[in-house]
Amino acid sequence: MNTITVLGLVLFLLMTLVGGKTGATAFLSLIFNFGLLFFAVVLISWGFPPMGVTLVIGMIILAFTIFFGEDNELAAKPAYIAALIVMVGLILVIFPVEHWIMAQGFSLEDSEDLEGMSLSIGVSFVGVAVTEAVLSTLGAIAEAGIAIAAGLSEIIAQHPQVTTKRLYIDGISIGKQIIGTTFNTLFFGFFGGFLALFIWFASLHYSFGSVINNKIFVGEVLMILFSLIGVILTVPVTTWVMTLEHRKAGNEPKR
Amino acid sequence: MKQRIKQRRGWWLTLTVVILGLLAVGLTRVNAGWYRQTVAVVTHVQRENRTTTTDEFRNRDVSTTQRVTLRVLNHRQRGRVYHVKNVYTASGAMDQAYRRGNQVFIRIPSDHHSSVAIQGLKRDTALAFVVWLAAALLLLIMRFSGLMALLSVGLNAALFYAAIQIDLMTNGNHVYLLFGVLAIVFAALTLWLVLGWGRQMAVTFGATMAGTLCALVISLTVFALTHERGVTYESMQYVTQVPRPLFLVETILGSLGAVMDESTDIVASLFQLKRERPDIENGQVFKSGIQIGRSIMGPLINVLFLIFMAETFAMTLLYLRNGNNWGYTFTMNMSLGMVQSLISGIGIVLAIPVASWLASRLMPKEVAA
Known part of the structure; x- marks a missing residue:
């Protein structure tokens, strides 16, 4: 069997073993997300506009990640x-x-990898770069959103009379922890993914000036920064949506 | 009262840092003097002609020629004006259109026969702007702890740089040892900055290391059993050393942050639990840990997965438009990212029981409030 298949099976077994049903559905959402990502590239290669593909696929990926990962409807929505x-x-x-x-x-x-390829393919690569950047941030946004919504819905469940202001303060304080640790996830993901490129830069004695203006380096750093900005924005926005929902639920007559 | 003054001072400090940062961004528009390369600004652009091209795969593209007027901003030729021809395609895979106001790097040949050439756009201003935006948001929401996060990144980057220099000095002969040690130092340093010394840090560190190590052992076993079929090291980009060790090290470093992230969450929640219910049994602590980990792991694996896969988009697209089938395109572009995601995923899942078990065993009888 192929290495990827076996590794995938191992991951599936472990996720089911540790996570039970939640684990199995989480694995399923990974598979779906892979399918969606590949489908996004295929759609763009068929000539669909990158922006539209980004919006539609992005909405679906978020839905899969959030609704498959969180059982609590009150937090997921x-x-x-x-x-x-x-x-x-x-x-x-x-x-x-x-x-x-x-x-x-x-x-x-990239020259070596591009040998024999036609580059004039009529698809705007700037558009593709936008797609790349947006889709790569979605995982981090979904993770932060779920964590904050779950934490706040727990607080609401225990103290149904909690004030909106209090909820807001709690949301930000949960958010602080999440941003701190997510920072590491993103940052190491970046270091790890581009070790080879950094060694390339160092062994060919790129100057600091050429590195910070280098197309690939800049593109990669941007992806991490966008993810970080996404996570930071998720904290107040999720808290805000939660307080809205809380207020709405409070105004409704009790059944 | 005192509290309020302190809070207000914190506000002013943040605001000052944010404004100074914005000034620094502006400074990159006029920093041509700092560069060894020649920097020029585009003062005028004139479009000359455009042609439609069709390649052998029937991809249609538009190729445009523009006449770019440049004024040199630094060094001996400062103030000199040059005219350069620039050809760009609508897809812009390797080229781009230049606009008035763009700053670019150029090469001025010493002999007068060959012509001046644009080497690339100067991107530092835009990059600095996005760095500033992220840092400003971080400071506004997190204040002091945001500063600590930035410090942690700075220190880790310095370590990373040092490790790469050592790697080059030893010609990449000790990749495993070097980056293995680096991973341990990274984890210790980062967790120390987040948690401070103490039992909680020790437990989190232990869980991170054990989880990552188990994932590595399992993956290498799978590699051996399947003879690494489908792991296309030859498709790895930017390789200047033996690809296999480099790939494994990349994978370990890449998953380290996520595993730390998760262990921190689980261990912190369990210590909190012990604080609230000091008489809780070890078995119950372990169960709670698994419960917490369960809901974190899925989204966390997704974070890395999307990062690793989205990076391959442009090349994948190019392969598809160059008449390759889906299978070959996947193998050449996405399979390595996939292996990386799967190994990271295994590490993330394994860290859950390890962190829960370590916390349930090593937690002190009484946790100080």
Whole structure:
């Protein structure tokens, strides 16, 4: 059997063993997300506009990740709404920045991999860079949104009379912890993913100036920064959506 | 009263840092003097002609020629004006259109026969702006702890740089040892900055290391049993050393942050639990740990998965448009990211029982409030 298949089976077994049903569904959502990601590239290669593909696929990925990962309906729904708001907000940041910084496509360092390829394929690589950036942030946004919504719904369940202001303070304080640790996840993910590139830079004696203006380096750093901005924005937005829901639930007559 | 003054001072400090940061971003527009390369600004652009191209896979693209007027901003040729031809495609895979106001790096040949060439866009201003945006948001929401997070990144980056220099000095002969040690130091340093010294830090550190190590052992066993079929090291990008060790080290470092993230969450919640109910039994602590881990692992694996996979988008697209089938395209572009995600996932899942078990065994009888 293929290594990927066996590793996938091992992961599935472990997730089911440790997580029971939640684990199995979480694994399922991974598979779906992979399918969606690949499908997104295929759609773009068929000529669909990258922006539209990003929006639609992004909405579905968020839905799979959040609703499959969290059983508590009371937390999942606000988390999803908040994640959608943050995604749209992020697109409003990512779109102009990618058009300004022009770190799309490939660089001279890629030459060897590009041998014999036609580069004039008629698809805007800036658009693809936007898609890449947006989709790569979704995991972090979903994770932060779920964590905050779950924490706050726990507080609401225990103290149904909690004030909106108190809820807001609690949301931010949960958020602080999440941002702190997610920072590490993103940062190491970045270090790890691009060790080879950094060794390349160092062994060919790139100057500091050429590294910080390098297309690939800039593109990668941007992805991490966008994810970080996404996570930071998720904290107040999710808290806000939760307080709205709480207020709405409070105004309704008790059944 | 005192509290309020202190709070207000904190506010002013944050605001000052944010404004100074914005000034620093502005400074990158006029920092041409700091560069060894020649920097020029685009003062005028004129479009000359455009042609439609079709390649052998019937991809249609538009190729445009523009005449770019540049004024040099630094060094001996400062103030000199050059005219350069720039050809760009609508897809812009390796090229781009230049606009008025863009700053670019150029090469001015010493002999007068060959022409001046644009080497690339100067991206530091835009990059600094996004760094500033992220840092400002971080400080606004997190205040002091945001500063600690930035410090942790700075220290880790310095360590990373040092490790790469050592790697080059030893010609990449001790990759495993070097980056293995680096991973341990990374974890210890980061957790120390987040948690401080103490039992909680020790338990979290232990869980991170044990989880990652188990994942590595399992993955290497799978590698051996399946003879690494489908792991296409040859498709690894930017490789200047033997690819296999580099790939394994990348995977370990990449998953380290996520495993730390998760262990921190679980161990912190369990210590909190012990604080609230000091008479809780070890078995119950272990169960609660698994319960907490269960809801974190799925989203966390997704975070890494999306990061590892989204990076391959541009190349995957290029493969598809160059007439390759889905299977080959996947193998050449996404399979390594997939292996990386799966190994990280295994580490993330294994850290849950390890962290819960360690916490239930090593927690002190009385946790200070």
